[in-house]
Amino acid sequence: MGARNESLYGRFLAPVVENFLINKESLRQLDHQIDWETNVHRLTNPQVIYPHYYERSAFHGIEKGYLCKEAALSYDPIAQYALPPNETWVRQGLIEAIQGFPERILDLGCGTGTLTMMLKNAFLGAEVVGLDLSPYMLTIAELKSETECYNIHWRHAKAEATGLQSESFDLITIGLLLHEMPPGIAESVLTEAYRLLRVGGEILILDGNQKVLRQAPLLADIFEEPFIRDYAQCSLDAWLGAAGFGAVQSLDHWLVHQITRGVKGVRSQNPEEPLFADIEAIEEPCMG
Numbered sequence: 001m002g003a004r005n006e007s008l009y010g011r012f013l014a015p016v017v018e019n020f021l022i023n024k025e026s027l028r029q030l031d032h033q034i035d036w037e038t039n040v041h042r043l044t045n046p047q048v049i050y051p052h053y054y055e056r057s058a059f060h061g062i063e064k065g066y067l068c069k070e071a072a073l074s075y076d077p078i079a080q081y082a083l084p085p086n087e088t089w090v091r092q093g094l095i096e097a098i099q100g101f102p103e104r105i106l107d108l109g110c111g112t113g114t115l116t117m118m119l120k121n122a123f124l125g126a127e128v129v130g131l132d133l134s135p136y137m138l139t140i141a142e143l144k145s146e147t148e149c150y151n152i153h154w155r156h157a158k159a160e161a162t163g164l165q166s167e168s169f170d171l172i173t174i175g176l177l178l179h180e181m182p183p184g185i186a187e188s189v190l191t192e193a194y195r196l197l198r199v200g201g202e203i204l205i206l207d208g209n210q211k212v213l214r215q216a217p218l219l220a221d222i223f224e225e226p227f228i229r230d231y232a233q234c235s236l237d238a239w240l241g242a243a244g245f246g247a248v249q250s251l252d253h254w255l256v257h258q259i260t261r262g263v264k265g266v267r268s269q270n271p272e273e274p275l276f277a278d279i280e281a282i283e284e285p286c287m288g
């Protein structure tokens, strides 16, 4: 994975994970199986301008962050150890918190598409879009979905400015993304999600537990995560409320994770306010 030495992961865990827990030979085989140049070129949206923080941050100690094949190849093998007690169980918690029966689903910051594919599996008739800023991560996501014969649309774009049509989704999910960006950008992502959801649509977020991260700051040092301390000082509930969502609720999920849900068009904070007061304000031209 090429982790640097500053994080606890880089200093202590990387040698164990990379030398004993990851099957390097299968990663080499996967690497050789992929025509990176062709796929990255095909999946790249030439209109995307990478935000400064994204291009410059060494997420997880990888120098080029998510903009390289090493990040994409090593993501799934590491993620299975980074989401205790069990990656699938942790992700399934988000799926089980969904209350509606969505027909159009958007997974923002989908990465290698593990959660996106679980969503497709849970709602087989739904149209599912996975959106990410790294064409390398999307390359792996697409390969995985083709292998499993899942019809998922993979889109290269910024979660904070997707270019998708307003009010075109019933469900938006965000898995492990918001702790990886400056808080101001995370808030813009939620504002964009609000614009994209139809009235009554749900947003579901799976991420690090902010309360626990505040109480045990050492946890923030495990992986090299440049923005996780800022994330820990904030409140997803407050962010969702500020973006316009109602019925906002966060649940602790196996202590170190949290699942947060909100609904567009349902206001729970101020009962005096009309329920759909802000809907007109999101009228925007179709950019999709």
Ligand SMILES: C[S@@+](CC[C@H](N)C(=O)[O-])C[C@H]1O[C@@H](n2cnc3c(N)ncnc32)[C@H](O)[C@@H]1O
Pocket: 054, 066, 079, 108, 109, 110, 111, 112, 113, 114, 115, 131, 132, 133, 134, 137, 157, 158, 159, 160, 174, 175, 176, 177, 180, 181
């Ligand atoms: C930790 S990974 C999470 C991936 C996936 N959601 C999961 O649950 O495993 C964060 C992902 O968010 C993507 N990302 C980061 N900033 C983004 C942005 N502004 N817009 C879209 N994707 C972004 C990264 O490229 C990376 O694939």
